[in-house]
Structure formats: structure tokens, C-alpha cells
Amino acid sequence: MGGEREYRVTELAEEAGITVRTLRFYRERKLLPPPRREGRIAWYGHHHLARLRTIGALLERGHTLGGIAELLSAFECGRDVGELLGLAGAAIGVPWAEEAAVRLTPEELADRFAGEVTPENLTASLDLGYLAVDGEEIVHVSRRLLDASTDLVRHGIPLAAVLTAGREVRAHADALAETFTGLLRDHVLTGPPPDGGGDAAETLGRLRDLARTVVDAELAMAVDRRVRTELETRLGAHGAAGEPGPARPG
Numbered sequence: 001m002g003g004e005r006e007y008r009v010t011e012l013a014e015e016a017g018i019t020v021r022t023l024r025f026y027r028e029r030k031l032l033p034p035p036r037r038e039g040r041i042a043w044y045g046h047h048h049l050a051r052l053r054t055i056g057a058l059l060e061r062g063h064t065l066g067g068i069a070e071l072l073s074a075f076e077c078g079r080d081v082g083e084l085l086g087l088a089g090a091a092i093g094v095p096w097a098e099e100a101a102v103r104l105t106p107e108e109l110a111d112r113f114a115g116e117v118t119p120e121n122l123t124a125s126l127d128l129g130y131l132a133v134d135g136e137e138i139v140h141v142s143r144r145l146l147d148a149s150t151d152l153v154r155h156g157i158p159l160a161a162v163l164t165a166g167r168e169v170r171a172h173a174d175a176l177a178e179t180f181t182g183l184l185r186d187h188v189l190t191g192p193p194p195d196g197g198g199d200a201a202e203t204l205g206r207l208r209d210l211a212r213t214v215v216d217a218e219l220a221m222a223v224d225r226r227v228r229t230e231l232e233t234r235l236g237a238h239g240a241a242g243e244p245g246p247a248r249p250g
Contacts, residue, residue: 100142113153
């Protein structure tokens with residue numbers, strides 16, 4: 001078993017916060033991979049728990065069990081989820097962000113965030129879309145985000161705080177994206193789309209790169225300003241505390 005904890009069906013249901021009846025229903029709907037059998041005893045592992053948390057997060061976001069089953073099946077079979085969402089054959093191939101996904105075992109994820117892989121943090125990661133489950137592996141959507149999160153935790157920032165910050169950054173990023181999308185909509189995509197969408201796709205790709213350059217530059221300058229102000233404040237307070245008082249007579 002390689003040291004991995006395993007659960008009986010009642011233990012897994014309790015850990016996932018669901019009833020045994022619900023867990024068995026998920027098994028009947030093939031939303032969970034088969035357990036390891038030892039005689040008449042079924043043993044479940046961390047990947048089953050992660051899958052149950054994925055299902056719970058998707059249900060909370062309004063997905064139906066039928067839709068969840070189809071998405072999980074598409075994910076496991078390597079099909080394009082965009083096809084399920086009706087995006088196949090779009091006239092304009094929008095150049096999406098080039099993020100490399102990372103496949104991890106539950107043990108590897110635990111090693112990266114020692115003591116921080118709690119049910120609450122897993123649920124938050126699933127809800128943000130950072131993590132998904134593929135068979136016995138966990139998939140992180142972005143190597144850059146995973147490495148940055150790992151380094152932040154190693155510098156002493158709790159993973160829960162990193163995930164909270166990630167949610168705030170996501171909101172700001174969506175607002176920035178809307179700003180640049182508005183520029184494209186109002187000043188570039190004003191006429192009818194050209195045949196095939198090739199020119200439009202090329203234009204969108206160049207403008208997306210320009211938008212990323214603007215955001216990177218503005219963020220770098222903003223962080224520099226904030227850090228400089230914080231350092232000056234801390235140094236000023238330290239200096240004030242260390243200043244000698246007025247000399248006493250005699």
C-alpha cells in the first residue's frame with residue numbers, strides 16, 4: 001500500500017461528508033473507480049476521496065450528476081471538454097493561455113504542501129478549478145501556479161491564505177480581462193468576421209499578448225511601489241524605536 005491510508009466504505013463516506021447510501025449510488029453511476037478488493041472487504045484510497053470532493057464541488061456549482069459523469073468520462077478518455085460545451089468548430093480559434101498541466105499522485109501533492117493538504121484546502125482548490133481528478137492521479141491546471149503556490153507556502157504563507165489570495169486574484173484578473181475584451185469589442189471586432197476567421201484569430205492573438213504585457217508591467221510596478229512603501233514604513237518605525245531620547249542634564 002506504500003503507506004497510503006485506505007478507507008472502508010463507512011470511513012470514506014464519513015471523511016467525504018456524505019452518507020454510505022450516497023457513496024454507493026455514485027459507485028453505481030460509475031462516478032467512482034472500483035475499490036481494491038481484499039476478500040469481501042472493499043478498500044478505498046486518497047484518489048477516491050479526491051474524486052468525491054470533485055463531485056461535491058461540481059454539484060455545488062450547479063452541475064447535474066449526469067453532466068458530472070460525462071465530464072469525468074471525457075477527462076479520463078482524453079476527449080476535448082470544449083466539445084461537450086458546444087465549442088467545437090467555432091469560426092475563430094481563440095488562442096487560449098499556454099498553461100502546462102501537472103499530474104501528481106496524492107503523495108506527491110502532500111509532499112509539496114507538507115501538513116497543508118487538508119479537506120478544506122482540497123475543496124477550495126477544486127472549487128477554484130486548480131485541481132481535478134484523473135483516475136488515481138490529481139491534475140493541477142497550471143505548472144506556473146503550482147510552483148508559485150509551493151514557493152509561497154515554503155516561505156511561510158499558509159496554503160489557505162494562498163488559495164484565498166488566488167480567489168481574489170482571479171476576480172481582479174476577470175475584471176482586467178473584461179477591460180481588454182471591451183477594447184476589442186468596441187474598437188477591433190466592429191465589423192463582420194472575415195471568412196474562416198484566420199485574420200481575426202491572428203489579431204486577437206497579438207492583442208492578447210499586448211494585454212498581457214500591459215498587465216505584467218503594471219503589476220510589477222505596483223508591487224514595487226507597495227514593497228518600497230512597506231519597507232520604508234518598517235525601517236522608519238524601527239529607526240524611531242531605536243532613537244535615543246533627549247540627553248538628561250548633569
